[in-house]
Amino acid sequence: MDPRDGLPPPGHLVQHRQEGRIPGTHPLPGISGAGVTVGCDRPAPVRQAPARQAPARHPGPDPDPRLEIAGLTALSTCDWPGRLVATVFLQGCPWRCGYCHNPELLDPRTPGRVPWPRVIDLLRRRRGLLDGLVFSGGEPTRQPGLATAMEVVRELGFGVGLHTAGAYPGRLAAVLPLVDWVGLDVKALPDGYPAVTGIGSGADKAFASLRLVLDAGVEHEVRVSVDPALHTEGGVWRLVELLTRSGVRRIVLQQVRRPDGSASAPLPVLIAPPRGVRVRRAE
Structure with a gap:
């Protein structure tokens, strides 16, 4: 691996955004520049990223989308199941989930620490090795330069993955044609x-975004972080039923971590989940 990637020392684990924090690690993957994501499900066989037609652009230097990037993970097997990817973590989120393990990403006024040219340099050096780039957060759809960044990534020949909570359905609709996979x-x-996010209107936006993803036909995974302080056994089962009826093809229940980094006590649904639903434990 190239030292320019800023990889952490051997044995340093960097955590996947959607899982609980691994004890003894920094909560921001790649806050010093980049990292390696490990500690997740065994990846499926790596396949070539889907080929979508990228919008035509005039030739010239790559534009700078002016993203506020808090962290860069140079190699992940978790952030897009079945793919080897790099991941950028974008600053800012409108919600305040009590179990959030990346609180440093919440404040949109915090400037980014990773310049976009460093991301492009990584991708150019990893042609043939990486399948794509995942835009994670925070909430990446809040940044106006997201679509431009995705276009650049596609023109370099990489697939585009997106992690989102669906807080901005209008902005999500604008970038979905550029996305190959969504983790919602x-x-x-x-x-x-309201109890989970602290925002009264969050549900309408999230379920509108879910419908956009399903109607677009894009590959997706819907993740539900199960917090025993906020969720009930019956509520999780009803949510899984609602998602299944809506047409979601892949549902993952995730065990959250407490503020001290220890795994929360799992509800029974995480031990015996509904048929076809995957569980991601906070190891």
Whole structure:
């Protein structure tokens, strides 16, 4: 691996955004520049990223989308199941979930620490080795330069993955034609959103975004972080039923971590989940 990637020392683990924090690691993957994501499900066989037609652009230097990038993970097997990817973590999120393990990413006023040219340099050096780039956060759709960044990534020949909680359905609709895979966080049943996110209107936006993803036909995974302080056994089962009826093809239940980094006590649904639903434990 190239030292320019800023990889952490051997044995340093950097955590996947959607899982709980690994004890003894920095909560921001790649806050010093980049990292390696490990500690997740065994990846499926790596396949070539889907080929979508990128929008035509005039020739010239790559534009700078002016993203506020808090961290860069140079290699991940978790952030897009079945793919080897790099991941950028974009600053800012409008929600305040009590179990959030990346609180440093919440404040949109915090400037980014990773310049976009460093991301492009990494991708150019990893042609043939990486399948794509995942835009994670925070909430990446809040940044106006996201579509431009995705276009650049596609023109370099890489697939585009997106992690989102669906907080901005209008902005999500604008970038979905540029996305090959979506990891969508659904927080709770609609009436449970205020308790989880601290935002009263969150459910309408999240479920509107879910419908956009399903109607677009894009590959997706819906993740539900199960917090025993906020969710009930029956509520999780009803949410899974709602998602299944809506047409979601892949549902993952995730065990959250407490603020001290220890794994929360799992609800029974994480031990014996509904048929076809995967569980991602906070190891």
